[in-house]
Amino acid sequence: MKTVNLSVICGLLFSIFPLFSQSVAKQPVDYVNPYIGGISHLLVPTYPTIHLPNSMLRVYPERADFTGDLLNGLPLVVTSHRGSSAFNLSPFQGSVDNLQPVIQYSYDQEKIRPYSYSVYLDEEEVEVKYAVSHQSGIYELQFLGNEETVSLVVNSRRGAMRWDGKAVFGFQQLDNNTKVYIYLDPDVLPVSVRSFHNGIWTKERQTSGDNAAVVLQYAREKENLTLRYGISFIDEQQAKKNFEREIRGRHLPDIAASGRDLWNKTLGKLSVEGGSEDHKAVFYTSLYRTYERPVCISEDGRYFSAFDGKVHNDEGIPFYTDDWIWDTYRATHPLRTIIEPDMERDIIRSFLRMSEQMEHFWWPTFPEITGDSRRMNSNHGVATVIDAYRKGIRGYDLTKIYEACKNALTQKTLAPWSAKPAGELDRFYHTKGYIPALREGEEETIPEVHSFEKRQPVAVTLGTAYDEWCLAQIAKELGKEADYRYFLEKSYNYRHLFNPNTGFFHPKDKEGRFIEPFDYAFPGGMGAREFYGENNGWIYRWDVQHNIPDLIQLMGGDSTFVKNLDRMFSEPLGRSKYDFYAKLPDHTGNVGQFSMANEPSLHIPYLYAYAGQPWKTQKRIHTLIDQWFRNDLMGVPGDEDGGGMTAFVVFSQMGFYPVTPGLPVYTIGSPFFEKTVIQLPNGKTFTVKAENFSGDNKYIQSAKLNGKEWNRAWIEHSAIVNGGVLELTMGDKANVSWGSGLSNYFNPVVRSDAPDPSVILAEDGCFYLYHTGIGIHRSTNLVDWEYIGNAFTDAGRPRWEPNAGLWAPDINYIDGKYVMYYSMSVWGGEQTCGIGVAISDKPEGPFTDHGKLFRSNEIGVQNSIDPFYIEENAKKYLFWGSFRGIYGIELTDDGLNLKPGAEKKQVAGTAYEGTYIHKRGDYYYLFGSIGTCCEGVKSTYTTVVGRSKNLWGPYVDQSGGRMLDNKHEIVLHGNGLFKGTGHNSEIFQDKAGNDWILYHAFEIAHPDRQRQVLLDRIHWENGWPTVKSNAPSSGAEAPEW
Structure with missing residues (x-):
């Protein structure tokens, strides 16, 4: 013995x-x-x-x-x-x-x-x-x-x-x-x-x-x-x-x-200095566990595949299997993209082979030695693909992979632990946007539903929304625009289950009614499976990894979001441990209602950083690691899942974590060592240095990235794999300002009808927004706007077109005066409408009308509205047009009249209106809007762009197609929150060097507000402007001014 x-x-x-x-x-x-x-x-x-x-x-x-x-x-x-x-x-x-x-x-x-x-x-x-x-x-x-x-x-x-x-x-x-x-x-x-x-x-x-x-x-x-x-x-x-x-x-x-x-x-790819011996033991043991799976089963160039029961030639590419993707997509796969990118590529290739070998060409969800067991819920294998692709890992057929992932999401049932084809439950989801829950005593009638695993309706709805976001991103990379829009819109399905009265994701029945009464801490069935999955509603409250700004907005903003996080960590179990764990055995490792013992919780401590309080993430991560991941026999709080849990520990002890697989970004936490060095496969290193580090000094006081001040609580994947140094100065008291200066904003930023916005940064340091109707809003930051009145007094209102409205203004500062070009038209008055100009000494007005520049019948262009002014080589020009061609013409030196003898020139075709030209580097970028502007949530307005090295064109798309022939690139289109996105303002660059535009859109949830104003950041990819995901955000990190 x-x-x-x-x-x-x-x-x-x-x-x-x-x-x-x-x-x-x-x-x-x-x-x-x-x-x-x-x-x-x-x-x-x-x-x-x-x-x-x-x-x-x-x-x-x-x-x-x-x-x-x-x-x-x-x-x-x-x-x-x-x-x-x-x-x-x-x-x-x-x-x-x-x-x-x-x-x-x-x-x-x-x-x-x-x-x-x-x-x-x-x-x-x-x-x-x-x-x-x-x-x-x-x-x-x-x-x-x-x-x-x-x-x-x-x-x-x-x-x-x-x-x-x-x-x-x-x-x-x-x-x-x-x-x-x-x-x-x-x-x-x-x-x-x-x-x-x-x-x-x-x-x-x-x-x-x-x-x-x-x-x-x-x-x-x-x-x-x-x-x-x-x-x-x-x-x-x-x-x-x-x-x-x-x-x-x-x-x-x-x-x-x-x-x-x-x-x-292998373990030496990550080296650490300083810190305690215990923390080093936890770190390297955690790293060792991430190498437990998947396993390479190639044997002398051959492998047996349980996915079709045959022996295959591996064609020189190792075949991997035994990967519990529901557990490992969150941190294990992202860790591999940094230290083992070639292996990650081969794992994705293996997943594709599995798909090809299985009967239905479905992307695997839980591949084991004996085949795809389809355990757990959702289809998170799609996340491993877009995460690797966005981090530069290539060498596989993305088109085939996309089809396999799409098949898995649309042809296989969403019922947990099932490999059956889609059925009634899935048709309901694809029609209504959520998985319906059963009420107490209601009998299960869906044959795809596992007798023990149940429907898990909230967990499946939220998980599938994330999977559909991932699928949309792959579609975008492949240029599958229709699929991209379709799945991006479905990625907002989590909203169907959000209960605004409680701030939780709440199960609904098939009639769309919330299940009442309801206990989020102790919901129905073993492991809460009648509504959630292994964990309770407090954990799934945060399961919107792909759209955290929208989750913050749904909860009421940064302050409420943080209060909800704090409350979760302090909320009692509400019953004895015996009763609680008898029903929720996976929900161990508790701090309040938070559970450190299961993968859906891993990203939650990092969410404070998204609401402007990264210091709370720093505090919480150290507390959680020290409490629940220790160098002893009970040093793991729950099922470790072959690297699923411990990859979280590796990342957290290094000092950063991938909150959203699919985005090449890591949220900064707080390191556990004085120095961590990542030996990258390209021969470079990325180092995290923690000056003044100790067990008590867990708070970041300041930071530098490659020698430059860094005041953001995140770093991009490229900053790591390109090599460099992240220097963190630590202290024992929180610096609540570090990384928190950039608060979040939420769209719309103007929550009233303000279409066709034109914005100027005035001499007084404020932004002024002018819109159809010529109302004016003022802001100091592009986010918080106040209405200050109309540009014209009643007496001073232009009247050269009887009974006409004032539309689509364009505001400029010319020779010490604020000069506003405006459209004047009645609906359908294509020949009599035209463009006028007005002047003011102050951006808030009142403006004095200088009269019309021209009418459509005078200039020879139908529907002459939507003006835009630009200067080039000391000359002044006006561009305009609406679905009858985009034209430009030279103005007089004061910009108040057409230059005598000037001739108009067409620069774009008949698909566009709402023109705006932006100069960047060697190129002029012609923005325009296509589609229908004014049909409420059925509007198809879309912002597009072409570019040229000459102001007068030809403007072309990436393939060389001319805008004169109605060819263009898409910048921004509608999604599941907003429709009719277009008529953008000028581009403004904040002090961080980020570019921003404002534009109007209809909010699906509030169509009565008509065309509200949204703000989004412009990203430049290979010399072309785009809004992230080519779609409106629900909110994001605010501009810096």
Whole structure:
């Protein structure tokens, strides 16, 4: 029996193992403590896995958890995380009469390292040593007893075993169509061989069925035996080849040393200095766990695929499987994009192969050794694709991948844990935009719904909205405009379940009514599955990773958002722990209602930074890591999920985290080390330095990125992979201003009818916005606007076109005066409408009308409205037009009249109106609006652009198509929140160098407000302007002024 006492157990639980506490000349692998988390808080523990990074052969001692007093044999290969060994080796001394196919052992003196294992089977008196390679392993057994015979039982739980005179061959049948094969080669031939099946021992050398085993027997003089073996998913002969290629003739110390070197090289891609020994142990153990899966199962250029039951040539590209994507897309895959981009590329290629091999060409959701198990909810594999692509990882067929992802989202049911085709539940979602919940006592009638997993309607709705956002982004990259718009609009489906009265995502029935009464902390079913999924409504309240600014707006703004976060961390369970965890066993690791124990929670502590309070993220991350991720046996708060949880720890201890996979951006938290260096595959390094670092100094006082002041709580992926240094000066008190100066704004910024906006930054330092009707709004920051009146007095209003309205003004500052060009028209008056000009000494007016410049019938252009003024080489020009061509003409030096003799020139076709020209670098950019402007939420108004190196054109799109022929690039179109996006203002650049435009749109939720004004940032991509996602935001980080 193991000899332990209470003081030893306490020491193991709440201190570091002596093996891991020594600090002399430690290398990264020496910090790995596989026992961290070996005792679970409630569900499953971590497993101290012996393996090489992402390799096919993985083993761990087979027992309940660390406290388990008996080992079930010795493991040979674990094919499924948390599963039993596919084969077992059981050494035995004495009579074989009482042998079992798997022998249980009392044990002691166990030592586990990532690459090796040793244990003493005390009652059997057998010393065991083990080392692992990629597809093969080696055992050394020393028999210390005095029995006359020594036996080795080699067991398959469900398969066949045989002795061919030199070695053991066998297989075990796994789930689905998959088998795992073994070739085991003892260094000494046995004196006899027997077999065991159904409790009967025979002298046959082969057997099959459940618990089929062969027994190798040796004379007592053989005190030491070495067993080398290979495994394969292809066949027995390939198992033998793997053995021969990797370990034939090699000895255990050599194999262990090779494994140690590989682990040091792998873990050494991240190096840390300073910080505590405990934190280093947690860091490197967490990093080690991220390499547990997926595993490469290519064997000499071939692999067996459970996705079609065939052996394939890998064509020189490693094939990976066993990836629990619901857990790993959040942090494990993003971590790999930084330190293992080639592997991440090959994993995506593997996912595509799986899709091609499966019947329906669906992108996988939960690929395992035995196929896609379709566990959990949603289809988050799509996130791994757009995240890798946006981070520059290429080398796969994105078009094929898109089709597979689209198929998975539209053809497979959204019901959790199901691989069935889409059905009634899915048709409801695609029509109504949410998964309906059942009311208490209502019987389930949908055959796709799992009897235990239930509908999980809120979790599935929110998760699918995110997946559809990811799919929209891939469609955008491929130029699939219609699909992009369709899925982008669907990505707002989470709004259907937001309850504005409570600020939570709340299940609705099929009639669209919220389920009442309702308890967000303790909702229905085991694991809250009747409404959410494994966690309660407090966790899913934040499950809008792809549109956090909109979530902030839904909750009422930054202040309310932060209060809601604070409340979650302090809200009591509301009942006894017994009652709470009996229903929500995944919801451990509690701080208030927050659970640190499950993947949907991982991004939540970083959300403070989005609401202008990154110091609270800094505080919270240190508290959570220190409370729940420790260098002891209970140092993981919940199911670790093969890197799903611990990748969060790696990122957080480095000091940043990927809140939204699919966006190449990381939110800055607070580092746990004085210095972290990332060795990048391109030979460069990215370093995070924390000056004045200590356990108490967790707050960022100031920052520099590559030597420049950095006052933002985020960094881009390119800043990391291009190499550089992030310097953080730390302190023990929060600097509440660092990273918080850029508050969020929410669209619309003008919440009233203000179409066709034109904006100027006036001499008084304020912005003035003029719109159809010639009302004026004023702002100091482009975000907060106040209405200050009309540009004209009643007496001074232009009247040269009877009964006409004043439309689409264009404001300018010319020779010390504010000069406004305006349109004057009656609806449909294409020949009599025209453009006039008015002047004021002040931006707020009143303006004095200078009269008309021209009417349509005078200038020879129908529908002459929508003016725009520009100066070029000391000359003044006016451009105008609305769906009858865009024209330009020279003005007099004062800009108040047409220059005598000037001739108009057409620069764009008949698809456009609302013209504006912006000069940037060597190019002029002609913005215009296409589609219908004024049909409410049915409006199709879209902002487009072309460019030219000459003011007068030709303006072209990226393919060279001319705007004269109505060819252009899209800048901005409607989405699930806003329609009719167009008639943009001038571009303004803030002090951070970011460009911004204002434009009008109809808000779907408030069509009665007519055309409100929105603000969005212009991004320049390869010399072309675009708004993020080519669609209005619900809000974002505000401009800096």
